[in-house]
Amino acid sequence: MPNGYEMCWLDYKKHCDVDKNELSKWFSYICLFDPTDEFQVVKEELAIFVTDFLGFRPRFFKVFPKQGRHVLIGKLSDLPVEVNLDEQLSEEGFVLKYVKKQDAEFVIITGISAAGVLYGTFEFINRVRVGEDLRKLNVVSNPKIKLRFLNHWDNLDGTIERGYAGKSIFFSNNKILLNQRTKDYTRLIASIGINSVVINNVNVRHAALKLIEPAYLKRLSQLAQLFQRYGIKLFLSVSFASPIHLGGLDTADPLDERVKKWWKEKVKQIYDYIPNFGGFLIKADSEFNPGPHMYGRTQADGANMLAEALEPFGGLVIWRAFVYNCQQDWRDYKIDRAKAAYDIFKPLDGQFADNVAIQIKYGPMDFQIREPVSPLFGGMEKTNQILELQITQEYTGQQIHLCYLGTMWKEILDFDTFSKGNNSFVKRIIDGTLYGRKNNGIAGVANIGDDPNWTSHDLAQANLWTFGKLAWDPDEDVKKIVEEWIKLTFGDDELVVRNISYMLLNSREVYESYTTPFGLGWMVNPGHHYGPNPEGYEYSHWGTYHRANWEAIGVDRTSRGTGFTLQYHEPWRSIYDDIHKCPEELLLFFHRVPYNFKMKNGKTLLQNIYDLHFEGVEKVQEFIKLWDELEGKIDAVRFSRVKKKLQLQLEHAIEWRDVINTYFYRRTGIKDEKGRKIYP
Numbered sequence: 001m002p003n004g005y006e007m008c009w010l011d012y013k014k015h016c017d018v019d020k021n022e023l024s025k026w027f028s029y030i031c032l033f034d035p036t037d038e039f040q041v042v043k044e045e046l047a048i049f050v051t052d053f054l055g056f057r058p059r060f061f062k063v064f065p066k067q068g069r070h071v072l073i074g075k076l077s078d079l080p081v082e083v084n085l086d087e088q089l090s091e092e093g094f095v096l097k098y099v100k101k102q103d104a105e106f107v108i109i110t111g112i113s114a115a116g117v118l119y120g121t122f123e124f125i126n127r128v129r130v131g132e133d134l135r136k137l138n139v140v141s142n143p144k145i146k147l148r149f150l151n152h153w154d155n156l157d158g159t160i161e162r163g164y165a166g167k168s169i170f171f172s173n174n175k176i177l178l179n180q181r182t183k184d185y186t187r188l189i190a191s192i193g194i195n196s197v198v199i200n201n202v203n204v205r206h207a208a209l210k211l212i213e214p215a216y217l218k219r220l221s222q223l224a225q226l227f228q229r230y231g232i233k234l235f236l237s238v239s240f241a242s243p244i245h246l247g248g249l250d251t252a253d254p255l256d257e258r259v260k261k262w263w264k265e266k267v268k269q270i271y272d273y274i275p276n277f278g279g280f281l282i283k284a285d286s287e288f289n290p291g292p293h294m295y296g297r298t299q300a301d302g303a304n305m306l307a308e309a310l311e312p313f314g315g316l317v318i319w320r321a322f323v324y325n326c327q328q329d330w331r332d333y334k335i336d337r338a339k340a341a342y343d344i345f346k347p348l349d350g351q352f353a354d355n356v357a358i359q360i361k362y363g364p365m366d367f368q369i370r371e372p373v374s375p376l377f378g379g380m381e382k383t384n385q386i387l388e389l390q391i392t393q394e395y396t397g398q399q400i401h402l403c404y405l406g407t408m409w410k411e412i413l414d415f416d417t418f419s420k421g422n423n424s425f426v427k428r429i430i431d432g433t434l435y436g437r438k439n440n441g442i443a444g445v446a447n448i449g450d451d452p453n454w455t456s457h458d459l460a461q462a463n464l465w466t467f468g469k470l471a472w473d474p475d476e477d478v479k480k481i482v483e484e485w486i487k488l489t490f491g492d493d494e495l496v497v498r499n500i501s502y503m504l505l506n507s508r509e510v511y512e513s514y515t516t517p518f519g520l521g522w523m524v525n526p527g528h529h530y531g532p533n534p535e536g537y538e539y540s541h542w543g544t545y546h547r548a549n550w551e552a553i554g555v556d557r558t559s560r561g562t563g564f565t566l567q568y569h570e571p572w573r574s575i576y577d578d579i580h581k582c583p584e585e586l587l588l589f590f591h592r593v594p595y596n597f598k599m600k601n602g603k604t605l606l607q608n609i610y611d612l613h614f615e616g617v618e619k620v621q622e623f624i625k626l627w628d629e630l631e632g633k634i635d636a637v638r639f640s641r642v643k644k645k646l647q648l649q650l651e652h653a654i655e656w657r658d659v660i661n662t663y664f665y666r667r668t669g670i671k672d673e674k675g676r677k678i679y680p
């Protein structure tokens, strides 16, 4: 750990069982065709790799060799050999291919752009590390999703909203950090194909308001240059009220000419400093952030005004759909927060400019362990859309609990909205193929901070890795993604791969079972959102209720209740509307259900709740057992770090189990059929 932190899956010293002598033969002579000098970072990466992995410094040549084994790198148009492609290559795509020419053998890394070649280089390195036969290399890979975003919720004072892995790597004491770690961060995320990054919190307050002022722009331009070398664009979260805060205007009304002018000048200034600036991310009219509603204007009025300012420079407006009334009265049974995004945005479909994309949280509420997929995805055909996921584990165990999210994300991506008949999957909306839109994407709220392992829980690195992999290819198999990550991170010992993949792939259901199963959500402590509190959000203004009484629990969101189910296309509308057809894992999201309701397994709802809580804790015990089996196979530091996390998880899972079971027992007076300990 020369710099005080580790490099996750990019630690090239860690490796699988491969024949290094054989491999060395390919790397002693690397041919790099780089007439425009764009491949500095490719060279650097390969140099780090070969040095750390094979133990010598590679040399780079421009001369085409006539014999021997070589790695050959360059843009497709610059390569001295012809590469026949089985598939068309897109701008960011890459090719890895074995070619034999007379007495020489080559593994070729190529693409149309420098970014493509860089992605190819990372993929090539991964394949070498897991021992793939280089003579069989024949890969054409194009990212399916255009905008692959990380959203950091970092504040300028160095804190991170919903951050569980230390302090910000971007900011400290209201200053922008630019150091070796920034570079290594950039390598890490480029290696998983991220091409867009928002570095600051969506809640833009205090010093962050000034990020778009020259005092910060200068330094930001250096950061943007670093990003650019790795194919990444810098975006910023900005306040909709910037014209007031920074411009001295008395309004931020998007239709006011002075406001429009102010933004146009501001955007021009930003591009003067940062010619490749990506654009703005905006949280408007949400949780006390200003927005167009304050002036009686629509979300489209607000977004389009900014889009007009950004358009001449090719910039984008990423406008969040997380707009709802957070000053609700819990006594009011008619208003339903779950309906808000659709009610507000659906009528605006078709009104947003082409360089606006609406960023939609995966569920209608807020990143709970289980929610239905937001109906807004199937609701807007004429609007660019970005799926927003939370990599940081706000409601999913805060990087203390093991909770691998790839399985959940896969379900979301594979969800069929039926908006254009069968196969109208979310992944086909955000890859642009379903509605033929151009600026779509996927965004993950980052889970990293300045902890030595970046994510606090070592196994939470798998979430970051998976996010990138699914963003590149949402059709990819999660099991495969996980196994590759384990091999690159911990090596390819069979038991290591087997146990860790079992733990990861089952962890979401386990977490769900001892916390809030059946789509219940929210039984957390207010504010920090950690640990059980069955009524923590019950009598609050956030719109997050379960309304448990002595006989039933859940909100009736059917056509007979709040009408939320009506926002879905058929057949979902009818399925969700019917208590007997609704997928049971979402039962309490859509229905108000008596505790004695018989579920498909013949047990009552309440007995299922009790059982899941007991079983969930047992599963955590099983995870610990599986981890213990890996002692000696994983380096001691990481072994014990994870072990500690698992022990804490067990302790906290027991707390969850006992609090939730006791809550229901006290509410209902109904005993556990199996007579296990619940507190009277």
Ligand code: GCU
Residues within 6 Å of the ligand: 161, 162, 202, 203, 283, 322, 366, 394
């Ligand atoms: C959640 C989270 C906030 C965050 C918000 C958002 O409510 O708790 O910290 O600001 O989501 O996504 O904007």
